[in-house]
Amino acid sequence: MQSNLSSAQTQALHLLQTVFGYPAFRSQQGQIVDHVVRGGDALVLMPTGGGKSLCYQIPALIRHGVGIVVSPLIALMQDQVDALAEVGVRAAFLNSTQSFDEALRIEKLMRNGEIDLVYIAPERLMTQRCLELLSVTPIALFAIDEAHCVSQWGHDFRPEYIKLSVLHERFPSIPRIALTATADQQTRDEIIHRLQLENAMQFVASFDRPNIRYQIVEKANGRKQLLDFIQAQHAGDAGIVYCLSRKKVEETAEFLKENGITALPYHAGMEQADRSRNQARFLREDGIVMTATIAFGMGIDKPDVRFVAHLDLPKSIEGYYQETGRAGRDGANANAWMAYGLQDVVQQRRMIDESEANETFKRVQGAKLDAMLGLCETLNCRRVHILDYFGQESEPCGNCDTCLSPPISFDGTIAAQKILSTIYRVDQRFAAGHVIDVIRGIDTDRVKQWRHDQLSTFGIGSDKSEAEWRALLRQLIALGLVSVDYDNFSSLKLTENSRPVLRGETRIQLRQYKKADKAVKHKRQSARDFSETNLNDQEQAIFERLRWWRVETAKAHNTAAFIIFHDTTLREIARAKPRSLDDLRGVSGVGAKKLESYGTELVSLIAEFIE
Known part of the structure; x- marks a missing residue:
């Protein structure tokens, strides 16, 4: 048994290094992968950007059969599949955007076990045709992504998720791994109950995102305060601005555009084609600010979002944490900024009271709102307050607004x-x-x-x-x-x-009232400023050249720039200055397929630049 276990771990590490290009597993990734490879069920809570995808992708490559990923994110499936194709993984999706012939082709690959991973929306998975397809497909595992969608109390509830218990009933021997970035204890319990994961091992990583600075300001003129914040700290950066209503989304996008910021709207009331086009621009271009309702964001894998702003109060700490977690996925510094005032409190309470939900639901939502208000009004460290909500103890961070400028109580x-x-x-x-x-x-x-x-x-x-x-x-x-x-x-x-x-x-x-400080304009905070170890002048110039090369390459491949390489990988290449393919092979984020695809170009580019 020990030799088999060792063999599985060795194989997993080999795939991590050669396919995905990372030297070692982070946090609990290695334990999770090993547990699922051996056929165990798992519930994984890991913050956005923590590497959840590898926890099911690597086991799917090791185990016999096809990895089935249940995902609610039809609009993002293409990018997820493109990213896997870039590292040489055979992946596809089944959803309503495909032609009948294309769907037939993928179904054939599934039945023959000639594909590694297939992404399927829960609505499609629950159809009789799809369930019959799965019954004749060799299946490696089921991954249920965004598992918090099963919670009726949550901010992203999807009714179809409740029916996913059918996977355990129809395929009891196939391991299932449910993953989410946000879930308080009540939501965790509901995931376990509804997905029949009572015997699953739970892996709860730290919820802390130390690279995110939390700041909540007294709302005076929200849009003007937002503009000052962006111009002072994030000129030219990618960001997301959340608003409660569709009208406010449109008005805020227009206001930002009038003031020289490339902003796009996104909400459920727009035509699907317009939404998809704006989302594609946000993912594939630099420096876009997306103004949106909470209809936008789940599963967004853009690593260089430098800020998330809220012009309206979120309904819960889970929602706030999920939304702010879309900033700084690359590990570099990012801001979570919110303007909050009396009308926000009144509006949220009214929405709960006037909803047609039953009294139990209203009571739960009221308690979640109370916790959110507690975060806004706290006299203590915001990070400590957030982590405490998720059951994690911590010390004051020294990096949020209440730590940097402690409020005065009286x-x-x-x-x-x-x-x-x-x-x-x-x-x-x-x-x-x-x-x-x-x-x-x-x-x-x-x-x-x-x-x-x-x-x-x-x-x-x-x-x-x-x-x-x-x-x-x-x-x-x-x-x-x-x-x-x-x-x-x-x-x-x-x-x-x-x-x-x-x-x-x-x-x-x-809390003693404090008039909002006028935003102080800082020197442009580039990726260089955000990195923990700054590049020297030559390395910075190489990094900028590599980013230009990445943009052109992404255009040629009709994909998002970050799918080619993340900024963190480009920085490492700039620092390493590889003179050969062997030198490039050890850089984090450069796997075998990417080395084959881009290695010669990159080495030539570095040599050209240095000479």
Whole structure:
């Protein structure tokens, strides 16, 4: 048994080095590969960019038969297959974009075991025709990618995923590996239950992405703040901007374009052809900013996304973590930036309350939103807060906004009492704007009409600006001391939790309002600045030349530039300055097929440059 185990590990390492061009497995990859090769089921939680794909690709190459990958990402299957073809792996997909003849050709290859990996959408896999095809296909394994889609409580729920338990029932001897980048304990339990993975080994990697800097700013003028952020820190970089509504996506893309940024919209209301074209441009061109709803992003494998920005509050920490994890997949520094304000809290709570879901679902979604609000309002390290949500302990990172510029907390009991008392005295019938006008002593027509200028709380908060009171009110809503009645013009209501605060029996700590700092323009942060070990001037010039070569090569191959080589590999080549194919062979990311395809060109290019 020991010799067989050793043989499997040796074979896996050989494939990793010769096919994919990496010297060694990272983190738990080696253990996962070995477990699946030996026929074991697995649940793998690994952050975006952590190398999940290798955990099923290598076992599929070692085991007899075809690796079946269940993926919800029809729009990205072509790029996934192209990337495997570049390293010499026989891969294909079955989806609705193909002709009938092409599908027949791939089905024949599957039945004959003449292909290594096939990507199939869950909707297609569940058809009788596909299940019959699988029954006559030699199968190496089933990989269920984006497994969190099985969770009915989650942000990416796909009903078809629930039916995937049929794989265990029909093919009990075939190993299954379920993979996802985000899942709290509740979601993990649901994945295990619905996919019948009770006996699967669980591999939970660290959720930490230390290369991502988290920053949440007070929303004043969100689009202008976004523009300042991009111009100051990410001019010319690829990035993603998330908005809640389709209209806001369109308007934000147009606003950025008007200000000289190459921005494209993406949302479910667009024509499929337009969506596909914009996604292809984002993946294949440099420096594109995609403004999108959450319909965009799952499975995006572009390694050089330097920032992810949110102009609206995400519904949960899982959603936020999943979306921000699309930045910095290459391991270089990246930013996760969000503008957040009172209206975000009101809007998200209204969406939950007005949904047609049952009360249990609303309660779960409310708890997830509360956790997200806790992250926004925390006085402590954001990274510690995120990792704690996923059950992982950590130390303050020293790299998020609350570590770099610690917020000041104060005893907010008196300020809270002023707000709560005013809400009570206006009979809990008015929205935030009116309540704040009363506190600040603003003589509006409406205030006079209702004689609220005669109230004892009129003007008791004239020492603070409207923005300060809005920030304080937002915190009280987040803490559950104030609720919003959406059926009655968004009027503010007191909750049971507010009583002990009003009576002075409970004291509360709040964040002191801080006016958003003006974005400071930095020197262009290029890939060189982001790398841990900077290149010298000659190596930087070689790197830039290699990037130009990669763009031209990708165009000739009609594929994305990163599928040819990642920036990290090009940097290593620039640093190594290989004079022969043997010199190039040891560079991370250069496998046997890529060495054969591009080795001679690269060696000649380096020699030309140095001479």
